[in-house]
Amino acid sequence: MxxxxxxxxxxxxxxxxxxxxxxxxxxxxxxxxxxxxxxxxxxxxxxxxxxxxxxxxxxxxxxxxxxxxxxxxxxxxxxxxxxxxxxxxxxxxxxxxxxxxxxxxxxxxxxxxxxxxxxxxxxxxxxxxxxxxxxxxxxxxxxxxxxxxxxxxxxxxxxxxxxxxxxxxxxxxxKLIGFNLLPEDFTMGELQRLYETILGKKLLRPAFQRKILGLGILERVAKKWTGGAHKAPYLYRFISKKM
Amino acid sequence: MxxxxxxxxxxxxxxxxxxxxxxxxxxxxxxxxxxxxxxxxxxxxxxxxxxxxxxxxxxxxxxxxxxxxxxxxxxxxxxxxxxxxxxxxxxxxxxxxxxxxxxxxxxxxxxxxxxxxxxxxxxxxxxxxxxxxxxxxxxxxxxxxxxxxxxxxxxxxxxxxxxxxxxxxxxxxxKLIGFNLLPEDFTMGELQRLYETILGKKLLRPAFQRKILGLGILERVAKKWTGGAHKAPYLYRFISKKM
DNA sequence: TGGCTATTGTAACATAATGATACAATAATA
DNA sequence: TATTATTGTATCATTATGTTACAATAGCCA
The missing domain is CATH 3.90.79.10 (Nucleoside Triphosphate Pyrophosphohydrolase)
Structure with missing residues (x-):
C-alpha cells in the first residue's frame, strides 16, 4: 500500500x-x-x-x-x-x-x-x-x-x-496482453524482444513470427520504418480492443 | 462469507x-x-x-x-x-x-x-x-x-x-492438481472422466492416456481392479506430494 | 465351459504444431 | 555500387496431438 x-x-x-x-x-x-x-x-x-x-x-x-x-x-x-x-x-x-x-x-x-x-x-x-x-x-x-x-x-x-x-x-x-505494453504500431522484432524480456529466454524468430501472425490478431500497417542499415520491417497493429 | x-x-x-x-x-x-x-x-x-x-x-x-x-x-x-x-x-x-x-x-x-x-x-x-x-x-x-x-x-x-x-x-x-480430487489409487478412466467433467468436453482416450503417462508423475500400482465385465484396468498413484 | 460383451492398453498412422536452417530482399552506409 | 545487418519467409526436421484399429481379458450367460 x-x-x-x-x-x-x-x-x-x-x-x-x-x-x-x-x-x-x-x-x-x-x-x-x-x-x-x-x-x-x-x-x-x-x-x-x-x-x-x-x-x-x-x-x-x-x-x-x-x-x-x-x-x-x-x-x-x-x-x-x-x-x-x-x-x-x-x-x-x-x-x-x-x-x-x-x-x-x-x-x-x-x-x-x-x-x-x-x-x-x-x-x-x-x-x-x-x-x-x-x-x-x-x-x-x-x-x-x-x-x-x-x-x-x-x-x-x-x-x-x-x-x-x-x-x-x-x-x-x-491471453493476448503483451500488446498493451507497446505503442499502437510496432515491429515484429519489438514484440519478440518484449516477449523475450518477460519470459526471460530467447525465442526463435521464424517460429515466433509464424505463431503470432497465425493468431490472426495483427494487421500489417502499410507504412514502413526507417532508421537502420538494413531491410525495413513492417509495422503491425493489434486488431482487437484493449480489455 | x-x-x-x-x-x-x-x-x-x-x-x-x-x-x-x-x-x-x-x-x-x-x-x-x-x-x-x-x-x-x-x-x-x-x-x-x-x-x-x-x-x-x-x-x-x-x-x-x-x-x-x-x-x-x-x-x-x-x-x-x-x-x-x-x-x-x-x-x-x-x-x-x-x-x-x-x-x-x-x-x-x-x-x-x-x-x-x-x-x-x-x-x-x-x-x-x-x-x-x-x-x-x-x-x-x-x-x-x-x-x-x-x-x-x-x-x-x-x-x-x-x-x-x-x-x-x-x-x-x-499445474498437476486434478489428482487431489481422487483417492490415492485410481484408474486412468476415472482420471479421464474427472478431466472431462472439469473441462466440460470429451477427450480421446489414447491421447489422454499417452499424455498423462508421458508426464512421468504416475506410478502403476501392481494391484488390479475388479468389478466390471471387462478387462481389469491398472491402478495408478500420483508420485509427487500434495502441495 | 466357451463364446459374448464391454472396456482397457497400446500400436500405428495422419495431421498439426513447433524447432531449426537457409536464403533472398533491402535500407542505410561507406 | 558493394557491404552489412536485419527482415520475411520457404523448407525441412522433430515433436506433439488427433484418430483408427485391434488384441487382451474379466465377468456374464447360454
Missing part, C-alpha cells in the same frame, strides 16, 4: 475500507527493458509500489484503476488482479511511523495506517511512451525503474513485483 | 479483520460428477459457500485452510486463491439481517456483519471419500451438491462457484 494525500486521511480513515490496500505493479517497456513505476515517500528513501485504498462505495477494480490512472495519467489501462498478500508477517508499521514522523505527523499507535493490511495485488500494462509518471501527494517522486535495478522496497514489495512478473509471464501465452 | 459460530462473534467483530471475508469453493468428485460443499443457515433456506473471517494475527492462507479443514475434517488440503470479489454491488446485508433475526439476534445497523465485505475466493480440492462434511455452528447443514443442481445461493456465491470452476479448468493443464 501507499499512503494517500494528507487531505484525504485522518486518524480513523473515514471514507475508506480499513485493513485492505491495493498495490499496483505498473509495467512499462522501453529500450528492451521491463520497467516498473516506483515512488519514494517524501523526505525519506523508502521506495514503494503505487498503491491506495478502497473507498467505502467503490468497486475494488475501480480503485485499482484509479490508482493506476493517477500515477500514469492514462485511461483505459489494462489491469489484472494477480494475488492477495495476506501473511501476518507482512505487518510492519515502523516504516510508516517514520514516514509520518518525518513529515510532521505524530500518529497514535491506533492510527489506521499503522494497522495490519491485507494487500490486493494488481498488475497494469501501459504504453511507456504515453505514460506520465506522477507522484501522489505524500511522495517525492514517481519514476520508471528497470526491473533489474530497483532500489530496496518497503515491506514485501519486491516479492510483489516478482510475483506480478510471474503472473504476467504465465498469462502471456494464454 | 459465512457467519461464524455465535460464541466467536459480537457486535464489533473483536479479534477478526473487518470488511474482509474468505469464501471457499470446496470441490469433490463422485459418481463422475463435480460436487461442491454448501451449507444452509439455521432455520432458513439461505444457502452459502463455506466461509469465514481472518483472525487478527492469522495468515490469510491459514484462515482459508482453517475454514476448509473445519468443513471437511481433513488436513493437508489443496487450496488456491483464485479471485477477489470486491464490487460494491455485492453488498447486500438483508439476508444476514433476516438470518440473525430468525435465530434470535437483533443486530444494530452498525453490526460488523452487516457492513460491506470484500471476499477472497479460494478453491479447495479434496478426496470425496475422505471428507466428512460438517456444518459450522450457525448452519443446519453442510452437504455435497452436484454442480449442475445447486440451490440458489446468497449474494454472488453462484458466480463465485462459476469463477472457481473456470480457474480450476485453466490450472488443470499447467
Amino acid at each position: 501507499s499512503i494517500k494525500p494528507a487531505d484525504e486521511i485522518n486518524e480513523n480513515g473515514t471514507g475508506f475500507i480499513k485493513n485492505v490496500a491495493i498495490d499496483t505493479v505498473i509495467f512499462g517497456f522501453h529500450d528492451n527493458m521491463l520497467k516498473v513505476l516506483l515512488s519514494a515517500y517524501k523526505n525519506t528513501s523508502y521506495f514503494a509500489l503505487p498503491g491506495g485504498f478502497i473507498r467505502e462505495k467503490e468497486n475494488l477494480n475501480d480503485a485499482a484503476r484509479r490508482v493506476a490512472s493517477e500515477r500514469t495519467g492514462l485511461d483505459d489501462i489494462f489491469l489484472e488482479q494477480f494475488y492477495v498478500f495476506g501473511d501476518y508477517a507482512r505487518y510492519d508499521p515502523e516504516p510508516f511511523k517514520i514516514i509520518m514522523e518525518v513529515n510532521g505527523n505524530h500518529p497514535s499507535e491506533s492510527h489506521w495506517l499503522l494497522q495490519r493490511f491485507i494487500s490486493i495485488g494488481y498488475y497494469a500494462l501501459v504504453d511507456f511512451t504515453k505514460a506520465t509518471p506522477t507522484p501522489a501527494a505524500i511522495f517525492d517522486s514517481c519514476n520508471w525503474y528497470d526491473l533489474n535495478s530497483m532500489p530496496p522496497l518497503i515491506q514485501d514489495h519486491t516479492q510483489i513485483v516478482q510475483k506480478a512478473l510471474e503472473a504476467l509471464g504465465a498469462n502471456l501465452d494464454n | 459465512s457467519i461464524k459460530p455465535a460464541d466467536e462473534i459480537n457486535e464489533n467483530g473483536t479479534g477478526f479483520i473487518k470488511n474482509v471475508a474468505i469464501d471457499t469453493v470446496i470441490f469433490g468428485f463422485h459418481d463422475n460428477m463435480l460436487k461442491v460443499l454448501l451449507s444452509a443457515y439455521k432455520n432458513t433456506s439461505y444457502f452459502a459457500l463455506p466461509g469465514g473471517f481472518i483472525r487478527e494475527k492469522e495468515n490469510l492462507n491459514d484462515a482459508a485452510r482453517r475454514v476448509a479443514s473445519e468443513r471437511t475434517g481433513l488436513d493437508d488440503i489443496f487450496l488456491e486463491q483464485f479471485y477477489v470479489f470486491g464490487d460494491y454491488a455485492r453488498y447486500d446485508p438483508e439476508p444476514f439481517k433476516i438470518i440473525m433475526e430468525v435465530n434470535g439476534n437483533h443486530p444494530s445497523e452498525s453490526h460488523w456483519l452487516l457492513q460491506r465485505f470484500i471476499s477472497i475466493g479460494y478453491y479447495a480440492l479434496v478426496d470425496f471419500t475422505k471428507a466428512t462434511p460438517t456444518p459450522a455452528a450457525i448452519f443446519d447443514s453442510c452437504n455435497w451438491y452436484d454442480l449442475n443442481s445447486m440451490p440458489p445461493l446468497i449474494q454472488d456465491h453462484t458466480q463465485i462457484v462459476q469463477k472457481a470452476l473456470e480457474a480450476l479448468g485453466a490450472n488443470l493443464d499447467n
Whole structure:
C-alpha cells in the first residue's frame, strides 16, 4: 500500500475500507527493458509500489484503476488482479511511523495506517511512451525503474513485483496482453524482444513470427520504418480492443 | 462469507479483520460428477459457500485452510486463491439481517456483519471419500451438491462457484492438481472422466492416456481392479506430494 | 465351459504444431 | 555500387496431438 494525500486521511480513515490496500505493479517497456513505476515517500528513501485504498462505495477494480490512472495519467489501462498478500508477517508499521514522523505527523499507535493490511495485488500494462509518471501527494517522486535495478522496497514489495512478473509471464501465452505494453504500431522484432524480456529466454524468430501472425490478431500497417542499415520491417497493429 | 459460530462473534467483530471475508469453493468428485460443499443457515433456506473471517494475527492462507479443514475434517488440503470479489454491488446485508433475526439476534445497523465485505475466493480440492462434511455452528447443514443442481445461493456465491470452476479448468493443464480430487489409487478412466467433467468436453482416450503417462508423475500400482465385465484396468498413484 | 460383451492398453498412422536452417530482399552506409 | 545487418519467409526436421484399429481379458450367460 501507499499512503494517500494528507487531505484525504485522518486518524480513523473515514471514507475508506480499513485493513485492505491495493498495490499496483505498473509495467512499462522501453529500450528492451521491463520497467516498473516506483515512488519514494517524501523526505525519506523508502521506495514503494503505487498503491491506495478502497473507498467505502467503490468497486475494488475501480480503485485499482484509479490508482493506476493517477500515477500514469492514462485511461483505459489494462489491469489484472494477480494475488492477495495476506501473511501476518507482512505487518510492519515502523516504516510508516517514520514516514509520518518525518513529515510532521505524530500518529497514535491506533492510527489506521499503522494497522495490519491485507494487500490486493494488481498488475497494469501501459504504453511507456504515453505514460506520465506522477507522484501522489505524500511522495517525492514517481519514476520508471528497470526491473533489474530497483532500489530496496518497503515491506514485501519486491516479492510483489516478482510475483506480478510471474503472473504476467504465465498469462502471456494464454491471453493476448503483451500488446498493451507497446505503442499502437510496432515491429515484429519489438514484440519478440518484449516477449523475450518477460519470459526471460530467447525465442526463435521464424517460429515466433509464424505463431503470432497465425493468431490472426495483427494487421500489417502499410507504412514502413526507417532508421537502420538494413531491410525495413513492417509495422503491425493489434486488431482487437484493449480489455 | 459465512457467519461464524455465535460464541466467536459480537457486535464489533473483536479479534477478526473487518470488511474482509474468505469464501471457499470446496470441490469433490463422485459418481463422475463435480460436487461442491454448501451449507444452509439455521432455520432458513439461505444457502452459502463455506466461509469465514481472518483472525487478527492469522495468515490469510491459514484462515482459508482453517475454514476448509473445519468443513471437511481433513488436513493437508489443496487450496488456491483464485479471485477477489470486491464490487460494491455485492453488498447486500438483508439476508444476514433476516438470518440473525430468525435465530434470535437483533443486530444494530452498525453490526460488523452487516457492513460491506470484500471476499477472497479460494478453491479447495479434496478426496470425496475422505471428507466428512460438517456444518459450522450457525448452519443446519453442510452437504455435497452436484454442480449442475445447486440451490440458489446468497449474494454472488453462484458466480463465485462459476469463477472457481473456470480457474480450476485453466490450472488443470499447467499445474498437476486434478489428482487431489481422487483417492490415492485410481484408474486412468476415472482420471479421464474427472478431466472431462472439469473441462466440460470429451477427450480421446489414447491421447489422454499417452499424455498423462508421458508426464512421468504416475506410478502403476501392481494391484488390479475388479468389478466390471471387462478387462481389469491398472491402478495408478500420483508420485509427487500434495502441495 | 466357451463364446459374448464391454472396456482397457497400446500400436500405428495422419495431421498439426513447433524447432531449426537457409536464403533472398533491402535500407542505410561507406 | 558493394557491404552489412536485419527482415520475411520457404523448407525441412522433430515433436506433439488427433484418430483408427485391434488384441487382451474379466465377468456374464447360454
